[in-house]
Amino acid sequence: MTLERLVILDVGHGNCAVLHSQGAVCVVDAGPGTTLLEYLVEEGIADVDLVLLSHADQDHIGGLVGLLTSGKVNVKQVFINSDSEKNTKVWKTLVAELGKHWANGTLAFYTSLTAQQPSFKIGNATIDVLGPSPTLVASRTTSAGVHVTANAMSAVLRVSYGGSPVGLLAADMDTVALNDILGRPTPPSLRSPLVVFPHHGGVSGQSATQFTRQLIGAVLPDTIVFSVGRGRFNNPQPDIVQTARSVRPAARVACTQLAKRCATATPKKNPNHLVATFANGRDKRACCAGSLVIELGRRRLTVLPSTRQHFAFIKAHARKAMCT
Amino acid sequence: MRRIEGTKIERVSIIDDDPTNRDGYRLQVEDAELTPVVEAGPFWTLDSCVSQVKSSQAVLSDYKLRVKKFADFNGAELVAALYDKRKPAVLCTRYESMEMEHIRPYRSRIPALLRPDELDGDSFIAALAQCIGEFQDRFVQARKGWRAVIQIEDVRTEPGQSNTVEVSIPSWTSGIVVGLREDEFPADIRPELKEGNRLYAKVNTGAERIEELYFCDWERYA
Numbered sequence: 001m002t003l004e005r006l007v008i009l010d011v012g013h014g015n016c017a018v019l020h021s022q023g024a025v026c027v028v029d030a031g032p033g034t035t036l037l038e039y040l041v042e043e044g045i046a047d048v049d050l051v052l053l054s055h056a057d058q059d060h061i062g063g064l065v066g067l068l069t070s071g072k073v074n075v076k077q078v079f080i081n082s083d084s085e086k087n088t089k090v091w092k093t094l095v096a097e098l099g100k101h102w103a104n105g106t107l108a109f110y111t112s113l114t115a116q117q118p119s120f121k122i123g124n125a126t127i128d129v130l131g132p133s134p135t136l137v138a139s140r141t142t143s144a145g146v147h148v149t150a151n152a153m154s155a156v157l158r159v160s161y162g163g164s165p166v167g168l169l170a171a172d173m174d175t176v177a178l179n180d181i182l183g184r185p186t187p188p189s190l191r192s193p194l195v196v197f198p199h200h201g202g203v204s205g206q207s208a209t210q211f212t213r214q215l216i217g218a219v220l221p222d223t224i225v226f227s228v229g230r231g232r233f234n235n236p237q238p239d240i241v242q243t244a245r246s247v248r249p250a251a252r253v254a255c256t257q258l259a260k261r262c263a264t265a266t267p268k269k270n271p272n273h274l275v276a277t278f279a280n281g282r283d284k285r286a287c288c289a290g291s292l293v294i295e296l297g298r299r300r301l302t303v304l305p306s307t308r309q310h311f312a313f314i315k316a317h318a319r320k321a322m323c324t
Numbered sequence: 325m326r327r328i329e330g331t332k333i334e335r336v337s338i339i340d341d342d343p344t345n346r347d348g349y350r351l352q353v354e355d356a357e358l359t360p361v362v363e364a365g366p367f368w369t370l371d372s373c374v375s376q377v378k379s380s381q382a383v384l385s386d387y388k389l390r391v392k393k394f395a396d397f398n399g400a401e402l403v404a405a406l407y408d409k410r411k412p413a414v415l416c417t418r419y420e421s422m423e424m425e426h427i428r429p430y431r432s433r434i435p436a437l438l439r440p441d442e443l444d445g446d447s448f449i450a451a452l453a454q455c456i457g458e459f460q461d462r463f464v465q466a467r468k469g470w471r472a473v474i475q476i477e478d479v480r481t482e483p484g485q486s487n488t489v490e491v492s493i494p495s496w497t498s499g500i501v502v503g504l505r506e507d508e509f510p511a512d513i514r515p516e517l518k519e520g521n522r523l524y525a526k527v528n529t530g531a532e533r534i535e536e537l538y539f540c541d542w543e544r545y546a
Contacts, residue, residue, distance in 0.1 A: 033496070034470060034530040065495035066529055070470050093473050093494035096522070283464045284532075 004296040010256035010279035011035040012229030014059035017169055021123025026050040028169050032062030039278040040073050053080035054155040054171030058090045068097040075107055081153050082111035113155040130188045131156040131181040152176035161296040168192040168219055172199045175211050190218040193301050201226040201236020212243040223303050226255045230286050234260055241322040252307050253323035254289040257281045262318035273309035329456040337377040338362045340386035341394030349384050355445030365394040374405055382452055387417035404433035412455035429508050431538035465530035474523045477501050489517050496529045513542045
């Protein structure tokens with residue numbers, strides 16, 4: 001496997017991506033559980049240069065608490081949009097742990113991650129913060145009177161390699177967040193060959209299909225990833241998958257885990273299409289695409305597992321697949 | 325005889341005080357193409373039982389062994405003792421909450437716990453494979469222990485019994501509270517057991533079910 005890579009980790013319901021370039025490591029969101037920690041330990045990575053947390057929800061930050069307390073991995077810098085309304089145990093524990101590491105001088109943490117932030121350089125890769133605007137973060141409501149939620153404040157990040165876009169990591173962005181980006185006098189381009197679809201393909205209804213149409217139309221991806229688990233959320237929503245496919249019929253749809261709507265049961269035997277990278281669903285045979293590896297620095301962007309192998313698995317194990 | 329994770333297993337000792345259950349366990353072991361050895365009690369000490377199963381390569385034990393004075397210990401204590409001897413052992417229990425409270429202190433040394441309705445030839449072999457894997461330092465995600473922050477939610481006083489310390493694990497599923505007996509904690513940690521305090525402990529935070537959780541290596545939050 002190439003050392004230059006963007007890994008979309010299967011963390012179940014949640015988000016986590018790890019960018020590797022020129023020996024530098026950047027984590028974008030830290031979904032719940034031990035998957036990120038397991039991955040880093042399995043890959044022999046003891047230092048993480050940068051962690052970007054899109055927003056303060058548990059399914060985006062839970063894994064960082066475990067990472068910081070484990071004593072196995074050093075984290076050098078953390079950026080997050082502060083959320084003073086957040087009163088969850090995991091948020092309070094994360095702030096306490098970040099504070100301890102900061103006080104010890106082992107970590108720097110910054111409580112702002114907006115479009116004002118200059119691009120992050122990670123080896124040959126860059127990460128641009130496309131949203132939210134500082135104006136949105138500073139607002140309680142939009143000009144239309146809509147409440148600005150934690151999801152609306154999700155940092156929307158675009159990863160590029162060698163100057164070309166690779167992936168849009170959209171966290172839990174919603175219509176407010178999308179309009180905040182596209183409504184600027186000179187909106188940044190959202191175009192990217194891969195998108196990790198916002199909010200795990202959750203939230204249904206007319207506004208969701210409109211949002212999907214608008215987002216996929218702006219990104220024009222070849223691969224649409226839904227970072228989902230087989231737990232209570234039952235994502236992705238069929239109308240979202242259907243709308244995304246109608247806007248971009250040739251795009252590959254890849255769920256990290258086998259959606260319950262696609263298959264009520266998991267395979268009886270270990271599948272053989274998965275990449276060797278750690279995945280939350282691996283031990284319990286819950287993976288669909290599992291963790292995805294985007295190999296960087298090649299003439300064509302390669303997303304593993306390959307479409308052919310992944311589709312063979314879907315054909316065999318997901319009778320009601322929404323993606324085919 | 326079968327080779328499981330590179331280890332030869334032929335004879336499986338069955339430990340249960342109930343003759344009907346023993347018969348059921350015997351059939352499941354045969355279903356796994358292994359040879360059941362029904363061990364006769366009573367066992368007055370844990371050591372005598374561990375010694376009696378020496379000629380078997382694995383053990384299947386029920387949790388409740390004290391009820392009919394079949395043994396002076398429970399199945400969790402037995403499986404944990406066998407874990408220390410690196411003998412694969414599977415505990416069978418109905419997961420009743422009171423049982424779990426007593427099993428939890430031994431849980432780090434009980435790799436595989438099956439409900440009677442889950443036990444069949446395949447699940448028994450998978451459980452043995454998990455035990456042997458741990459002896460070879462290969463832990464599945466749900467069993468690996470990691471240092472984690474523990475939040476103390478409440479301390480309940482119960483007359484005539486050890487206090488129950490209710491804890492949550494923010495990096496796991498923060499909405500769930502686990503009850504631990506105060507006497508499970510090391511003496512130097514007990515003064516810290518107050519609502520709102522935090523501690524560190526090694527916990528298998530990759531587990532999905534509350535029944536799977538174990539806690540050890542307690543530390544002050546400093």
